[in-house]
Amino acid sequence: MKNSILKRGLELSVICVFALTASLPAQAQGVAGVTDKEILIGSCSALEGPSKFLGTQTVIGANAYFKVINAEGGVHRRHLKLISSDDSYDPAKTEACFDHLMKNKVFALGFFVGTPTGVKYVPMVESNKIPLVGLFTGAQTLYSPLRHYILNVRASYYDETREQMDGVWNTLRFRKVGVIYPEDPFGTTVLEGVKIALQAHGAEPVATASYPRQTTQVDQAIGTVRASDPQAVVLVGPYNTVTAIVKNSHAHGWKPLFITVSFVGTDQLIREAGQDAEGMVITQVVPPYYLTDLKTVALYRRTMAKYYPSEQPSFVSLEGFVDAMVLVEGLKRAGRDLTHEGLIHGIESIHKLDMGLGPKLVLDYSETDHKGFKSVIPTIVRGGRAVPFDDWSIAATH
Incomplete structure (x- = not known):
């Protein structure tokens, strides 16, 4: 009888402890970066250096x-609170930037910029084992292979180059393509x-450098590359x-x-290249920011005007804005009791x-596909802006 009472008392104690633990805020249960009132998100990007436009605009869009x-x-x-740190788009600075975010005990990561740093x-x-949502790189x-903790929003560079080469080959009938790359x-x-x-068309670049x-x-x-007299040249770089x-x-x-991919930073390219940018084709992973008939573009423009009135709208900050939307949707679906796996499963539950x-x-x-968008939007520079x-x-009249 005595053993039975003791056993019953122990069971009740376990139940009480479990119930108390379940009711504690996420931080009290050991989830870094989460309190009753705040969620910390960390970002490493180019906030300084020659490519800082890409990092600063990405962070501004997310913060907006x-x-x-x-x-x-x-x-x-x-x-939501974003802790942004600088890596200057320099692979040598990535470890220090990442460590800084870990010391600040962020819950999740987002809004990273660049391939050399990204890898x-x-x-x-x-x-x-911390989720990273939204990178400004394809x-x-x-x-591929699927990375459990990496949740991409944008279409990939393979998607962009496929759109480019299919257009060049099938419509323009160009047969000589060159590539200049870093x-x-x-x-x-x-x-x-x-x-x-190009392999899909039984071809290969006539020159690369x-x-x-x-x-x-x-x-x-x-x-x-010029020595091979290509009709189209893919330029790679910021x-x-x-x-x-x-x-x-x-x-x-x-x-x-001349053709390039979305990472270039379209708006800054047009500003710096001026008339020389006219006729360039740039594939985009978000629509032009002046298409305010689109609901999210309109929200982005209103938000930028309210919180960042001195900033010019750009493809880059719009992408940061959209990445933040995806992260927030995942957080909402994860529920009040946040965990890393909950966030990942929340985003994986987003369908169409x-x-x-x-x-x-x-x-x-x-669960087997961590690429949110599959399509790209080709644009051509006309009159100082990218037109879809x-x-x-x-592009034949470039």
């Missing part, structure tokens, strides 16, 4: 959406994307290096169809969600 959500009361009554962060993310290694993982992943896309990353030492690469290539080429009378970005950009995840198109014949 966080302000919208916080003004509405937060996510499950918790406000350095992957093992850090995986070893710390490097294939982030998509000597880093960004350059090699886009080059590989072009090669794979590289240049030292984050420099304007591009003369030799230009000369090498706005500062692509500007140098385009201006140098035009100054020496070389004017093939209309994000207010037009029919091409429908958000779709699963469906028919590649528009």
Whole structure:
């Protein structure tokens, strides 16, 4: 009898402890970066250096959406706080940047920028088992093989280069394509994307040449590719290096169809290259920010005008805004009792969600697919802005 009473008392104690633990806030249960009132998110990006436009705009866009959500009361009554740290788009600075975020005990990561830096962060993310949502890069290694803790929002560089080569080959009937790329993982992943896309047409680039990353030492690469007389040339790099290539080429009378991917930072490229950007084709992963008939673009513009009135809208900050929307949707679906796995499963539960970005950009995840958007939007620079198109014949008059 006595043993029975003791056993019953022990069972009740266990039940009480379990109930008490379940009612504690996430932080009291050991979930870093979460309190009753706040969720900490960490970001590493280029806030300094020659490519800082990409990092600062990404962070501004993300913060803008966080302000919208916080003004509405937060996510499950918790406000969002973004801790952003600089890695200058420099792989050598990635470990220090990541460690800084870990010391600040963030709950999750988001809004990272760049391929050379991104590939350095992957093992850090995986070893710390912390979700990373939204990277301003389309490097294939982030998509395949599936990485449990990496949740991409944008379409990949392979998606972008496939759109480019299909348009060039099928519509423009160009048969000679060159590639100029930086000597880093960004350059090699886009080059590989072009090669794979051309292989589908039984072809390959007629010439490729590289240049030292984050420099304007591009003369030799230009000369090498120009010697093969390509009709179209894919330029790989951020706005500062692509500007140098385009201006140098035009100054020496070389004017093939120049094409580049979304990472370039379209708006800054147009500002720096000026008239030399006219006629360039740039594939985008979000719609132009002036298409305010789209619900999310309109929200983005109103939010930027309210919280960042001195900032010009851009493709980059719009992408940061959209990435933040996806992170917030995942947090909402994860529920009040936040865990890393809960966030991941929350995002994986998003199926064919209309994000207010037009029919091409429908958000779709699963346990075996961590790429939210599958489509890209080709644009051509006309009159100082990137104009979307469906028919590649528009690029024939570049």
